[in-house]
Amino acid sequence: MSYCRFHNTRNDMMDCLGAMQEYTELDNLSDMERSALFSMLDIAREIVDMEDEVLDYLKSMDVGEEF
Numbered sequence: 001m002s003y004c005r006f007h008n009t010r011n012d013m014m015d016c017l018g019a020m021q022e023y024t025e026l027d028n029l030s031d032m033e034r035s036a037l038f039s040m041l042d043i044a045r046e047i048v049d050m051e052d053e054v055l056d057y058l059k060s061m062d063v064g065e066e067f
Contacts, residue, residue, distance in 0.1 A: 016040065 019025040020037075029037065
């Protein structure tokens with residue numbers, strides 16, 4: 001659902017970040033989860049690479065949020 005995509009994903013990302021900060025939680029990852037973690041890291045790099053462009057766009061929309 002596009003109306004809550006970023007909200008729900010942010011919550012899931014925070015959960016994943018917590019698991020990554022607790023390295024012991026990474027010890028028992030399945031092959032599928034390990035592969036997904038590598039993919040997430042690639043996606044995170046792409047998101048960071050887009051940061052300036054996204055912030056400029058959001059500022060141009062005058063969304064009322066301070067960045």
